[in-house]
Amino acid sequence: MFSLVLLAAMPAFSAAEARPSDMEAPGQGLFAPYEATEDRAAYQPLPEVDEQSKKDLWLADKSRRLDVHMTDRDLNRSGREKSFPRKPSIDCRGSELAAEESQREGPAGTRVAPLTTLFNLHTREALPLVPGQAVTSRFHEFLRDYTTNQATHMDARLIGVLERVALRFSPGRIEVVSGYRSPKYNLMLRKKGREVAKSSQHSEGNAVDFRIRGVPTRRLLNFVKSLRVGGVGYYPHSEFVHSDTGRIRFWKGT
Numbered sequence: 001m002f003s004l005v006l007l008a009a010m011p012a013f014s015a016a017e018a019r020p021s022d023m024e025a026p027g028q029g030l031f032a033p034y035e036a037t038e039d040r041a042a043y044q045p046l047p048e049v050d051e052q053s054k055k056d057l058w059l060a061d062k063s064r065r066l067d068v069h070m071t072d073r074d075l076n077r078s079g080r081e082k083s084f085p086r087k088p089s090i091d092c093r094g095s096e097l098a099a100e101e102s103q104r105e106g107p108a109g110t111r112v113a114p115l116t117t118l119f120n121l122h123t124r125e126a127l128p129l130v131p132g133q134a135v136t137s138r139f140h141e142f143l144r145d146y147t148t149n150q151a152t153h154m155d156a157r158l159i160g161v162l163e164r165v166a167l168r169f170s171p172g173r174i175e176v177v178s179g180y181r182s183p184k185y186n187l188m189l190r191k192k193g194r195e196v197a198k199s200s201q202h203s204e205g206n207a208v209d210f211r212i213r214g215v216p217t218r219r220l221l222n223f224v225k226s227l228r229v230g231g232v233g234y235y236p237h238s239e240f241v242h243s244d245t246g247r248i249r250f251w252k253g254t
Contacts, residue, residue, distance in 0.1 A: 115166040117173040122146040126173070129159075129166055143179025143208065152180045152205040155245045161229055162210070168223055169215050177209040177240045178202060201231065207244035209235075217241060225250060 052060075114128035120142060127142045139159065144151035162174060181189075181202035189196045201207035212220060220241050221234045233242030235253045242253075 115163060116171050118142065118162065118176055119173045120146075120176045120179075129162060129174075131163065140180075140205075143176065145180050145182040145185055147185045148182045150180070150182050154180065154208075155206045157229060157245045158206075158208050158243070161224065161227060161243050162208070164227060165210075165212070165220070165223065169212055169220075171212045171215065174210050174212055175240075177211065177238070179208050180205055201244035201246050206230070206246060207242060209233075209240045209242045211240040 112130055112132075114130050116129050118127040118129055119125075120127075123142075123144075123146050125142060127138060140151050140154050143154050165171075166174065179202070181196075181200060183203050186196055186200050186203050190198065196202075211217065217234070217236055217239050221232065224241055224243050225232050228248055229243065230245040231242070231247065231249045231251075233251050233253055235242065237254045
């Protein structure tokens with residue numbers, strides 16, 4: 001009696017709703033079983049591939065290398081072929097020869113010692129004079145007008161003069177008395193009665209005044225005159241030599 005009542009209480013399903021999994025095609029349902037052995041084999045997971053050990057990888061890489069062997073004699077000969085020739089010393093022909101030698105390759109890490117150091121007496125700045133170094137903005141800035149702080153393009157031949165002076169006397173430093181002189185500052189000096197030309201080579205960026213402590217001014221004068229680069233002025237009282245790249249001429253000031 002109890003079982004009959006339970007059956008009567010259960011809800012009835014239609015034919016369309018009964019066993020929905022039977023209405024789906026084999027293999028399309030989430031829990032549909034595989035109908036054939038071939039389908040079951042096709043969905044089997046691939047076997048795991050064992051990773052190669054470091055030793056196996058090293059042996060494989062070694063087998064791909066070229067079989068090249070060199071003796072100690074071959075290594076020594078190779079080292080001699082890569083050695084660089086010894087850099088010759090710079091003679092007194094000036095910056096032209098120095099520039100050519102600077103283009104030659106030298107051993108890596110070679111440090112070129114400066115010939116001397118230029119020291120500006122007004123700005124208290126120093127500039128190393130390196131043999132064969134190209135004219136850079138530092139040289140133009142170094143010789144600027146200290147009164148107006150203006151710079152101009154200085155003649156590169158002035159570096160050649162300073163290099164030859166440094167090679168001849170081997171000074172620790174060369175003191176620069178005057179470099180570029182702006183037209184305004186040059187006019188002011190003329191109004192004060194100083195010995196400056198109206199069209200000064202300093203205002204054109206073609207002149208430098210310098211001296212060397214411990215070297216007599218006349219001795220320095222004679223050497224600069226022998227270079228025959230341009231005009232040379234001698235100032236025994238102020239103890240400096242003027243050198244410019246204008247026409248060749250000589251004079252004596254105070």
